[in-house]
């Protein structure tokens with residue numbers, strides 16, 4: 001009902017009014033009430049729901065069960081345009097481009113981090129736990145016991161259809177698979193839950209968007225971005241056809257909870273979230289769409305400043321090792337994280353990364369709140385980009 005009023009006002013009154021009065025008759029900003037539909041307890045509950053499937057390692061029954069659960073949740077939110085991408089995964093034929101697909105990984109220079117960034121300060125050990133006995137909780141150990149087998153894979157997505165430009169869409173993603181003999185609560189239950197919560201808000205019957213949004217939960221990220229690579233390989237050339245809207249941008253979310261700062265000299269970390277914790281928005285400066293991706297990153301930073309409740313956002317230029325990488329030379333692509341992937345995660349800023357300690361119980365509300373602020377950031381930025389309004 002607001003639109004006819006705005007048009008009427010614009011046609012009749014605005015030319016004669018000074019700017020201050022123009023502002024006073026504008027429709028209210030539709031974004032704050034949308035952001036208010038995100039909630040810490042709901043976000044936590046969605047992460048907790050994902051941890052019921054343990055680490056959700058690709059190629060296992062628990063991974064397939066998690067895909068089913070995610071799909072059921074998306075349908076329950078009203079995101080009814082649900083589909084699955086199907087592909088085959090053979091672990092012995094890795095991508096020739098390597099894990100990050102950046103081409104920026106000079107060997108033997110120990111100051112160079114993944115994605116082209118430079119390490120500073122103290123670094124702690126990182127790695128992937130492959131030892132089941134390092135998981136002290138017998139319940140979690142049993143949950144994660146089944147080994148992965150090669151073969152058919154599926155990943156689920158749903159789409160909010162735009163009202164005026166349905167054939168143009170933003171892709172909003174996170175990976176639902178994990179590793180390390182924990183519950184993959186942070187990596188990447190936190191990103192998966194963020195995308196699911198956004199699907200819930202945008203799918204509400206009273207929310208209208210001009211452009212479309214695809215919410216997708218990648219599989220096989222941990223084996224080398226195979227799920228997102230499969231999507232790009234199968235669907236890039238279909239853009240503009242009936243099967244696939246044109247891609248306007250790709251926004252990835254990976255590890256959203258933990259920003260306790262740099263390791264101390266003895267390799268230990270602070271026990272609690274640092275008060276200056278931030279959401280790290282990264283683009284890749286070596287990508288073909290670096291200029292547009294940087295612009296997109298700043299749109300997110302501005303949205304954070306305006307709408308996120310607790311934690312600020314920073315922009316960095318070395319996006320790497322996540323599912324936005326396969327998109328970065330075809331469309332503006334960014335990632336949101338708890339820390340910069342290259343210089344911070346790569347330097348041991350997250351001691352739970354790929355470890356048995358990546359459990360729901362490891363994190364407290366200050367940690368979960370960082371993820372919620374990332375959700376507020378993406379929701380607000382996207383709402384502006386797709387022209388969201390509530391009826």
Ligand SMILES: [Zn+2]
Nearest residue numbers: 187188254255
């Ligand atoms: Zn991850």
